[in-house]
Amino acid sequence: MGEYVLLMKKSITFPDRWSMFFKQLIKEIYKLGVDSLWIVIIISAFIGTVIAIQISLNISSPLIPKFTIGYTTREIILLEFSSSIMCLILAGKVGSNIASEIGTMRVTEQIDAMEIMGVNSANFLILPKIIGMMVFIPVLVIFSMFIGILGGIAASYSTSTGMTPASFEFGLQFYFTQFYVWYSIIKSIVYAFLISSIASYFGYNVKGGALEVGKASTNAVVMSSIMILLADVILTHIMLT
């Protein structure tokens, strides 16, 4: 924990050169964020569809109105899926990418080379990843919400589910709370920090060779996932109760 705090202190400082920082930032946003768009779209579309179908199949009572399916789908996607579950998935993809990239740079002496030049390697390598993730993960979350709900709407066109597009759309708009969108975005910003900083910590402190880089990558994903779940509980408690 102490080492993590010290690394963050070393990383989160003003960059040596702003031009180089922005160059790195754009690279990281593209590599970690834009390249994750396809997985977010695919997963959100399918999960949105499946959520709508499963809810419709489980609501068999005639006393429960059909628009409840749209309403519940929206709430699940906004409150939990698009932020927490999506970030757990991204912790696997992006977290392992960050840990292995920095870990490889460590074992091949690229980080030492930066230090010898007088470059603050932690700041140069880690800060653009943290800022890039905190900027772009909320964008991915908004995409996920949109695509997830579109998936639900698509499911409502299926006659076998008992839904109708009109009732589903009514449910989507029923008692809409704008704060839930902000709640999700705020959570995703916290998760973005956790994923990028924890993965960077494991990568930066690799000692040894390729085997240790692999271990660091796995540890980064496991630890980020645990911290996301813990943060989810804390943030939900703070913001919704």
Add this chain to the structure above:
Amino acid sequence: MIEVKNIIKSFDGRVVLNNISAIFEDGKTNLIIGRSGSGKTVLIKDIIGLIRPDSGEILYDGRDLISMSKKELNKLRREMGMLFQGSALFDSMTVLENVMFPLDMFSNASAAERRKRAQFCLDRVNLSDAEDLYPSEISGGMMKRAAIARAIALNPKYLFCDEPNSGLDPKTSLLIDDLIHDITVEYNMTTVINTHDMNSVMNIGDNIIFIREGVKEWQGNKEEVITSRNKALNDFIFASDLAKKVREVEEKESKHG
């Protein structure tokens, strides 16, 4: 000039460097030689400030590295160039971008001037054709040359090379040695090379320090190394069969007049 005085370094109670003192002179290639595990790498890491010795002084033209603040150390490091054993080129950058990296970080010159300087350095190491290639697309020898170009980009006063010939064939090794030597003389740099390659010793050893089990055993130049009667040094130098046979032939020839 770099001067190390009474350097002691131990890890977990095991002494790796025991009271090492040496002077590395300007405009010369200073070689640290010794068997694997003798403490060469620890010494060079101490000298460049990657690890801290338990006691002793490391003076860069009179400035003590050990007592420097972080800011002063970073300033000093901008006067250093380093060639790592595995080249340590940044995988995500092209050869030109690698050479431009220290310039982009620390030079106040315009982008065009920085590019021109990087291209000059690549030209100096005969690597102009490879500027748009990535490290994974070039050979080991080319990677070393690119790393040398990056190391000299900021016109450093001190150049450090850790096993510059490892993984290279003898001919390419000689080219790298000559390049390092020429650059050292041309820019009047203080160059410190960590090696166990005897070809390098004989080719560019202006000042040679032999370390054995963490202790400085011998110091001299490439002419003196052959005639030395230091047993540990002789055992190290003439360890290969080829060297032994050459020496036997020479001794026979000298006996027969």
